[in-house]
Amino acid sequence: MKPILSLFFLLFVLIPKNTEASETNKKNTAPIEAAVSIHLNKIYDINSVNQTYMIDGYLVLAWHDPNLAKKYCQKNGSKLVYENKEFPIDILVPSFEFINILGDREIINKRLIVNSDNNLIYNERFHGRFTTPMDFHKYPNDKQCFTIQLESFSMEKEDLVFVNPQLFPKVLAPSYMEEWNILEKKDYVNEMMYNHLSANKKGESFSRCNFEIFAQRKIEYYLWKVFLPIGLLVVASWLVFWVKDFANQLNISFTLMLTMVTFNFFTSSLLPTLPYNTFIEIVIISGYISIFMTLIAIIFTYAYSKNKKTTVKINSFFQVFFPLLYILFIVLCIIIIFV
DSSP: OOOHHHHHHHHHHHHHHHHHHHHHHHHSOOOOEEEEEEEEEEEEETTTTEEEEEEEEEEEEEEEEEOOOOSSSSSSOEEEEEEESSSTSSSSSEEEETTTTTEEEEEEEEEEEEEEEEEEEEEEEEEEEEOOOOTTTTTTEEEEEEEEEEEEESSSSSTTEEEEEESSSOOOOOSSSSTTEEEEEEEEEEEEEESSSSSSOOOEEEEEEEEEEEEEEEOOIIIIIIIHHHHHHHHHHGGGOOOOOOHHHHHHHHHHHHHHHHHHHHHEEEEEOOOOOOHHHHHHHHHHHHHHHHHHHHHHHHHHOOOOHHHOOOOOOHHHHHHHHHHHHHHHHHHHHHO
């Protein structure tokens, strides 16, 4: 009888301990929640051809580690600071990488703060060239999104989760992007799934932090340097209908056509090779077509006009027809592209 009672006693004692142990394991396997914040110093060297931009800023990661060794938990409440050197190997710093950076990021300074309450703060000043796909359909009045994507590298979502992303300063001044008007900014966390990292079909998920800055290109430069000269050239091409001499009409039209070529080379150097036409390219192409049509019109008038009276009537028609047609085409393009 005594062995049986002893067996029941042992089972009664061991079951609660196993339950407590399983609960402790669950707590220990809970993912690290790291708060992420980025403070921007500058966004500069925005290259539309390469679709890249330089970012200089500060990155801050803050998290709580309940398993931190006691030697880092000072009783007097003081904190330990490690600057620009290798951090202790027994302190787990969340592994991360910038997804949309080109090459390696330059870490100018870094620091790890270990507080007595098991809270840790990692801080670094970084510098690098980032990239993001850009849409140039409305160029040069286009809106772009400049993104900073931070993602866990070797720690899956079960091990590390980014929380509370914040982009500072809260309101970005125009000085951060001198050639752009800053519209708004967003910061959020999402989950990324990678199937190629796992043998099973489910794949592995990682936490990603996104910081997005939406800005619109300032169009004033292009209005005075591109659109105004193109408009003057197109208007000048219509003036040939007031010129009486046929040779002078041809000379004017060919000269204007060659001048438009220079604008084509100018705009092609500002943008990457695209499978579509931007707004500024449509304006230049329409200028080509307008000048070419005036050239065809004056040749047609010269070839088929029987007398001066008929020539005057045809030219009077073209004097109204070409401006109306061109203006209607540009207005239609603006409505289709921008509205």
